[in-house]
Amino acid sequence: MSTSLLNAENLYIPRPEFPHPHWQRQHWLNLNGPWSFRFDPDDEGAQNHWSTDQAVPFDAEIQVPFSWASPLSGIGKDVKGIGWYRRVVTWSPTVSGSRLFLRFGAVDYVCDVWINGCHVGSHQGGYGSFEFEVTGVWQMDGSNTILVRAEDQDHSYQARGKQGYGEIRGIWQPVWLEARPQTYIKDAKFRTYMDGRIEVAATIMADQAGTAEFTMDFADHTVRHTLTAELSAGENQLNTCFIVNDPQLWSPDTPHLYEGVLKLGGSFGLDQVATYFGIREVGTAAFGDRGYRWITLNGKPVYLNGTLDQSYHKTGYFTYPSDEEMHDEIYLMKRLGLNFVRIHIKPEEPRKLYWADKLGILVMEDMPCFWGNPDEKARQAYEQEALEVIERDYNHPSIFSWVMFNETWGLKTDPKEAGVTGDIGRQSSYLPETQEWVREKYRWAKRLDPTRIVEDNSPCNYDHVETDINTWHFYINGYEQVRAHLDDVVSKTYPGSPFNCIGGNVQSDAPLMNSECGNVWGIEGGAGDSDLAWHYRYMMNEFRKHDKLCGFVFTEFRDVINEFNGYYRLDGTGKEFGYDAFVPGMTLADLHSPDFIVLDAPPCRTISAGEQAVVPMLRSSFSDRHHGQRLTLKWELWHDDLGVRTVVDSGLLKVDWEGYGVAPLSALSLTMPDRDAVAVLAVSLMDTAGQTITRNFITFDVRSGEAGGYAAEGGGVQIPVSSFAEQTFEHHWTSIQGVKVSGAGKGRFIYDVALPGIAEQNAIYDIEILFEAGAKRVLARNIEGSIDTDMGIGAMHGADAKVEYNPNTYYMTDEEKHPSRLNVLIDGEKIGSFVLPDDPADSRGVLSWHYQPVANKLDEAGSYGYLCRLSVPVQMTAKLNRSRTFRLELEAEEGGLALYGRNAGRYPLDLLIRYNG
Incomplete structure (x- = not known):
C-alpha cells in the first residue's frame, strides 16, 4: 500500500502511501512534495493568463499536501x-494506450x-475527492506543466466545518496521477449481510460496447465470483450477489477484512483494483419487553464508548504528517478501551x-457545516459536498453512522444577513422550512445509504426533526448536577x-445516546486546563446506571488549541488519571468495559468514623460473553494510614450474569474506619x-470529630497549613x-510550634513531622491575576482560551513534570529534605475535589501532594524536650511549594507533629 519516498525527480515525498487504500490501482504516480507556489491577493492571475504563461515567476515553494496555512x-x-500551484512532471503509464487521471x-x-495550458476542469467543495481525465492533453514523451488555482474566501455558504483550530486552505490532501485502461471500473459498493451474502453494485466506464468479465477475488482466492456482462459505450451499472461461506464478521474486537481485487477483463485489456470489505450489519433493535431500542452491531447490542475527534494536528493541521x-x-x-469515535x-x-x-473502531462521521444562513446557495454547496463524502466513504465497514448537521450550526436564519426587514426584534431561528430541509436531507441519506444509522442533527438545543438515533449534548459539571440531568433526560425519553x-x-x-459530553x-x-479524571469516572458511572442509554461521546480525544479536555495532550503524550491508586491495575479501559459494575453512590461522601454506609450496586451488560455464568465480585474497603495501606473489610460475592441491560445487585453494607481517613x-x-x-x-471522607482532625497515636499537634507565622515567597x-x-x-513557610508542657507530657x-506537599507550577494568573473570558462561538473557531489566566486552570498530571526540592529546618538547622516530583492534579486529589464549594467553578480542583515524613534527630529531640517550642521552616529551593491541609489534597491531615514519651 505504499510507494518509494522519492519520486521520479528524486524529490522527497511526504505521505508516500497510496491515498485511498480502499480503491487502489497499480499504475500511479504520487505528486506530493514540493510545488512552486504564489499568492494572488488581487486575483490578477486569471486576467493575466498565468495558466498559459510559463514565464510567470512563482516566488515560493510549498509542500503538498499541506494547507498553505x-x-x-x-x-x-x-x-x-x-x-497558485505549479509542478512540472515527466511520466507515462506502463501500459501503452492507458487513460490518465489527475486525482485530488x-x-x-x-x-x-x-x-500544459489547457483547462481540464473545475471543482467546488473543501472535503470531497475529485478527478479530471487528462489523457488528451498529457505529453507522454515529454514534460508536462500542471497548474492549480485554489481559492478559499471563507464564504458563509462554504461547508467549512470546525476549521478555526487551523485552516485548511488550498490543496490539503494528496495529489496523484493514475493510469487506467480504456474501459475501467469506476466504482463498486459492497452491501454485506451477517449470513455472508454480499451485494455488489459496480459502475463501469466503457469506451465502446463489448463483452467483459467482472471478477471478485478476495481472501487469498477463497472468495471468488465472476459475472459476464454486455457493456454499452459510456457508463454501465452492474449488480450482482455472492455468498461468503462461514463469514468472519467485522467488529472492533474482530476487525476482519476481506482483502482482494476487482478485475474487469475484455478486448480492452485488464483493469484491476485492490480493495476490501468487512462483513457487518448495523441496526437498532428492542430487546425483551423494552419500549425503546438499542444500537446493534451484527444483531447484538453494542455499548458505544466513544470520543470526539477533532482530527487536528499541531503542524499539519487537518492533514496528518x-x-x-x-x-x-x-x-x-483502542488502548483506552474505546470502541468508537x-x-x-x-x-x-x-x-x-x-x-x-x-485496527477496528466504529466511526460516526459528520458532514461539514456552513456558518451562514441556510439559503439556496449554502444548501446546494452542502448537498454536493455531502454526496461526495458518502459516495467516497461508503465501503468503510468502520463507519456506522452519518451525522448530517451538528448543533444547528448553519441552520439558524439571521434576519439581518438574510435581508429580512420589518421585524427588527426577530432572533436568529431554526425556521420550519429549514427543519423540513433537514428532514429531507436525513431521508435522502437513508435512500443513498440504507446500511447505516443516520442522524438529522446532533443537538445541543433539543431540536431533532427526524432521526435514527436520539442523541443530545450536555456539558455539566458536578456529580449531583450530572446525575439529575441524566435522570431528567431518561425520564423524558419515550415514543411520542x-x-x-422541534416543530x-x-x-x-x-436509541438514546449521548453524542457530546464533558466538563470542558x-x-x-x-x-481551562484542568483535571478531568474525577468528573469522568462518576459520569461514566451515571451513564451505565441507565438501561435506556447505549453510549456516549466524550469531548475529546486529544487536547486542541483552546480545549484541554482530551485523554491525551495534543502531541499525543499521556495524562495520568490515577485510578490505579484506588484499585490496583485500574485504567480508563475499566470504565469502558461492555460488562460494568455500577456503584450507585457519589464519588466521595463525608461520613463519621465507625458509621455504616450502604452502597447500592447494579450490573450493566452489553455483551453476551459472560451470560449464563456465575461471576465473582471482589470488594475491599481500605484506606491509606499515612503511608500504610490498611484494609478495613473485604469480601467476595457470587453474581449471576444473565441478559443484556441494567439490573440491580445486592447492596454492600460497610463500616467505616475508626479514625480520620480517605476510605476507598x-x-x-x-x-x-x-x-x-x-x-x-x-x-469516603471519614471524620473522627476529634480536635485537630487526625487521631495521632501517642500524641500530636496539628497545625493548619495556613497558620504560618511568616513566609518569604515573592x-x-x-x-x-x-x-x-x-x-x-x-x-x-515558617511555623511556630508549641509542644505540650512538662505537666502535660513529662x-x-x-518526634516525627508529617505533612502533604507538592511542587508549585506557577501560572500567569497566580502572578498577574485571572481573566474571565467568554469566547462564545469564537471557541469553535480557535479563539485564544488564555489558559494560564483562566481561574479554573490547574494542569492535570501528565508526562511533563515540574519538580521542586523541599528542605525542612528546625530553628534554622536543616534536618532533612524531599524531592517533590511534580505539582499533580487528578483523581487522587480526593479532598481537593470533594470540598470544591461550587460545581461549575474550580479552585485548584484535584490538586494534591506527596506524603512527607521525617524523624527529628535525637540530639535535636533532646533540645526540644527542654524548650518545648521551636520554629519549623519548610523551604522550597526553586520549584515552589504547595502545602495541603485537612480538607485538601490526598491525606486528611494538617501539618502534624507526632511525639511519644
Whole structure:
C-alpha cells in the first residue's frame, strides 16, 4: 500500500502511501512534495493568463499536501484568498494506450486545473475527492506543466466545518496521477449481510460496447465470483450477489477484512483494483419487553464508548504528517478501551478510515457545516459536498453512522444577513422550512445509504426533526448536577415525547445516546486546563446506571488549541488519571468495559468514623460473553494510614450474569474506619478463570470529630497549613477555602510550634513531622491575576482560551513534570529534605475535589501532594524536650511549594507533629 519516498525527480515525498487504500490501482504516480507556489491577493492571475504563461515567476515553494496555512506546508500563512500551484512532471503509464487521471484527495475550496495550458476542469467543495481525465492533453514523451488555482474566501455558504483550530486552505490532501485502461471500473459498493451474502453494485466506464468479465477475488482466492456482462459505450451499472461461506464478521474486537481485487477483463485489456470489505450489519433493535431500542452491531447490542475527534494536528493541521500517525491515532483510542469515535464536523481522511477498518473502531462521521444562513446557495454547496463524502466513504465497514448537521450550526436564519426587514426584534431561528430541509436531507441519506444509522442533527438545543438515533449534548459539571440531568433526560425519553424535538415533532423509539459530553464547557468561563479524571469516572458511572442509554461521546480525544479536555495532550503524550491508586491495575479501559459494575453512590461522601454506609450496586451488560455464568465480585474497603495501606473489610460475592441491560445487585453494607481517613471502596468483577473484567471505586471522607482532625497515636499537634507565622515567597496565596497554601519559586513557610508542657507530657523521646506537599507550577494568573473570558462561538473557531489566566486552570498530571526540592529546618538547622516530583492534579486529589464549594467553578480542583515524613534527630529531640517550642521552616529551593491541609489534597491531615514519651 505504499510507494518509494522519492519520486521520479528524486524529490522527497511526504505521505508516500497510496491515498485511498480502499480503491487502489497499480499504475500511479504520487505528486506530493514540493510545488512552486504564489499568492494572488488581487486575483490578477486569471486576467493575466498565468495558466498559459510559463514565464510567470512563482516566488515560493510549498509542500503538498499541506494547507498553505500550516507549518508543514513551508508557507505557514493563514490568509484567505487565492493561491497558485505549479509542478512540472515527466511520466507515462506502463501500459501503452492507458487513460490518465489527475486525482485530488481534497482542495479547499474552489479549484481550477490546467495541463500544459489547457483547462481540464473545475471543482467546488473543501472535503470531497475529485478527478479530471487528462489523457488528451498529457505529453507522454515529454514534460508536462500542471497548474492549480485554489481559492478559499471563507464564504458563509462554504461547508467549512470546525476549521478555526487551523485552516485548511488550498490543496490539503494528496495529489496523484493514475493510469487506467480504456474501459475501467469506476466504482463498486459492497452491501454485506451477517449470513455472508454480499451485494455488489459496480459502475463501469466503457469506451465502446463489448463483452467483459467482472471478477471478485478476495481472501487469498477463497472468495471468488465472476459475472459476464454486455457493456454499452459510456457508463454501465452492474449488480450482482455472492455468498461468503462461514463469514468472519467485522467488529472492533474482530476487525476482519476481506482483502482482494476487482478485475474487469475484455478486448480492452485488464483493469484491476485492490480493495476490501468487512462483513457487518448495523441496526437498532428492542430487546425483551423494552419500549425503546438499542444500537446493534451484527444483531447484538453494542455499548458505544466513544470520543470526539477533532482530527487536528499541531503542524499539519487537518492533514496528518504521516501514515504512521494516523495508525497511532486509532491505536491510542483502542488502548483506552474505546470502541468508537465521532469525527467532528468533517469527513475523515481515507487513510485514517483505513486504519479504523484495519485496527477496528466504529466511526460516526459528520458532514461539514456552513456558518451562514441556510439559503439556496449554502444548501446546494452542502448537498454536493455531502454526496461526495458518502459516495467516497461508503465501503468503510468502520463507519456506522452519518451525522448530517451538528448543533444547528448553519441552520439558524439571521434576519439581518438574510435581508429580512420589518421585524427588527426577530432572533436568529431554526425556521420550519429549514427543519423540513433537514428532514429531507436525513431521508435522502437513508435512500443513498440504507446500511447505516443516520442522524438529522446532533443537538445541543433539543431540536431533532427526524432521526435514527436520539442523541443530545450536555456539558455539566458536578456529580449531583450530572446525575439529575441524566435522570431528567431518561425520564423524558419515550415514543411520542416532544422532548429533544422541534416543530411539533416527537420522539420515536430510536436509541438514546449521548453524542457530546464533558466538563470542558461545563464550567464557568471554560475549564481551562484542568483535571478531568474525577468528573469522568462518576459520569461514566451515571451513564451505565441507565438501561435506556447505549453510549456516549466524550469531548475529546486529544487536547486542541483552546480545549484541554482530551485523554491525551495534543502531541499525543499521556495524562495520568490515577485510578490505579484506588484499585490496583485500574485504567480508563475499566470504565469502558461492555460488562460494568455500577456503584450507585457519589464519588466521595463525608461520613463519621465507625458509621455504616450502604452502597447500592447494579450490573450493566452489553455483551453476551459472560451470560449464563456465575461471576465473582471482589470488594475491599481500605484506606491509606499515612503511608500504610490498611484494609478495613473485604469480601467476595457470587453474581449471576444473565441478559443484556441494567439490573440491580445486592447492596454492600460497610463500616467505616475508626479514625480520620480517605476510605476507598474498590470493586473488581472477575470471570470464572479469575481474570478481571472491570474495576470501579468510590471514596469516603471519614471524620473522627476529634480536635485537630487526625487521631495521632501517642500524641500530636496539628497545625493548619495556613497558620504560618511568616513566609518569604515573592508570591504566595491560599486556595480551596483557605486550607491549601502555595508559594511561587524560592521561599519558606515558617511555623511556630508549641509542644505540650512538662505537666502535660513529662518527657518527649521521639518526634516525627508529617505533612502533604507538592511542587508549585506557577501560572500567569497566580502572578498577574485571572481573566474571565467568554469566547462564545469564537471557541469553535480557535479563539485564544488564555489558559494560564483562566481561574479554573490547574494542569492535570501528565508526562511533563515540574519538580521542586523541599528542605525542612528546625530553628534554622536543616534536618532533612524531599524531592517533590511534580505539582499533580487528578483523581487522587480526593479532598481537593470533594470540598470544591461550587460545581461549575474550580479552585485548584484535584490538586494534591506527596506524603512527607521525617524523624527529628535525637540530639535535636533532646533540645526540644527542654524548650518545648521551636520554629519549623519548610523551604522550597526553586520549584515552589504547595502545602495541603485537612480538607485538601490526598491525606486528611494538617501539618502534624507526632511525639511519644
